[in-house]
Amino acid sequence: MNSTKMEELYTYLDDVALYLETNGEVTYLEGLAEAGENLFRGEVCQSVNPEQKKWLLDKLSSMDLESVSKEDVRKAYQLAVLKGMKGAVQPHHSMTPDAVCLFLSYLVNKVLNKSEEPAVLLDLAAGSGNLVNAILNQSNKSLSAGAFEVDETLLKLAFVSANLQKHELQLFHQDSIEPIAFQEVDLVVTDLPVGYYPKDQIAQDYVLKAEEGHSFIHHLMIEQAINKTKAGGFLFFLVPNFLFQSEQAKQLHEYVKGKANILGLLQLPKSMFQSDQFGKSIFMLQKKGEQTRQPKQALLAELPSFNKKDSLADMMKQINKWFQEELSI
Template sequence: MKDTHMERLFTYLNETALYLEENWTVTYLEGLAEAGENLFRQEICQPLEDKQKRILEEKLASVSKVEYEVEDIRKAFQLTVLKGMKGAVQPHHSMTPDAVALFLSYLVNKVLGKREETATILDLAVGSGNLISALLNHATVPLHARGFEVDETLLKLAFVSANLQQHELELFHQDSVEPLAFPEVDLVVTDLPVGFYPKDDVAANYLLKADEGHSYLHHLMIEQAIEKTKDSGFLLFVVPNFLFESDQAKQLHEYVKEHANILGLLQLPKTMFQSEQFGKSIFMLQKKGDGVRQPKQALLAELPSFSKKEALADMIQQMNKWFDQELGI
């Protein structure tokens, strides 16, 4: 097999993470972040014995002189993070599949159009940074990105990966449902974590709070995202297919309709999910504002398998036509 730059980088990250997991008190994912930090700084940053440092220096030397494409870096990180997540038990440790991240890149470029000034983009659950990196790598307009992540290990991975890809990405170690102090953005793109939000005192400030018991985290994040988007800005969410079937769905639907135009709901291919109950869709909104066109017909579609190139190209052609007719973009 041809040794590509991406494979070489994967081997380095994986072997260094495994070595640190075995010889230093860290998990595989923490070791992975350290491996990335060493590559970025071109030195061994961990306080290890000389013999251990030499072993890591040899591994680093195998990759340090290579000029990497940003997508090589993103994909090598993605593969090692996926490997590390198999051993992690936290349910929030999951990653946006590559094909979905690339499809979201198409949608981001579509809604941002041909603007020349930098657009601001926000991810409220940045995870290890794979989705935001894909959007930055494939953007056709300049982007300034912000991301929030409550898990420290995932945040460090996003930070190291962004540094290596030389992205302008501001990262915050914070629960994004709590009050956020920064200007509104042009676009929000988030793969929404699903479940209940434990902090009832914080949820109490939201219109979408539950009447009793814990509120739905994904509902609160949709409200936060709409609040943090400029008038006429766009929002793209990866949501569970059951989003509008829960006991609080009516209140969510009314809130969304009051503040935004529903542009579409694109169901992701069933083949991507273990079973139907885990199925997801892309939920597209535009916040209301001056000159915003309400589409006569929302874009509702079941996306073909991403491996079926012709069917996908046909779907994109139909979508381009819809954007042109309904939104004039």
């Protein structure tokens, strides 16, 4: 059987990550970033002994990056990251599922294709960069991006992944709830971290801060995202299904309604999650501006399983019709 380019790249990344984990003082995920760095630079970047260097060079010479498509690079890299995350203990090491990345890319293309101008995208919690890279790969127009990630290992993985896919992606090693120096953008897409934000002093500057105790990080990030979006710009968040059921939900709803038009809430298939409590939805907003208006009818739907091609095609027809009727796109 001929292995595909994606499988060949995955094998290279996995073999080198394992080798560096076994022979060096690095984790599999750190080794994976090193494997990608070697491939991008076309040389061995690690301080290793001659025998190890020969092994790494032999591996490197067996791999031709130019023959692999950007999407295959992303998928091979993502598979290796997923393998590494199974071994990692940090609960925040999780990845936006591939089907969700592609569905969000479809929604992004819907709203961006209305304009001919190049656009700028922002992700406030990039993780290993899978979501932002998927959107850049699928975009039909000139799109550059900025992304923030507080975890150093995930940031390095995102950096190497973007390099291998030749994307114009500015990465920042920073907690994006803190004041950030980044231009206003046309679009925000973020898989929101869920939980409490520990830095109460920084949260004090937010309208959505808690009256007492820690504030919700997912609420603060929505506020930061709206602040960083141009008038008329779009925002897509992956949110927990319980977003509007918490004790601070009323405050969040009123704030969002004041700043943006709520376009819709698309619930992801239940089959994607271990239990209902982990279920997520895509929350769609447009920041208010002179040319914007609140849709007469928000787009509310429960998405069918991404494996059910016919049901999904029907749903996308309905979504296309909604965009045409409500937003003229």
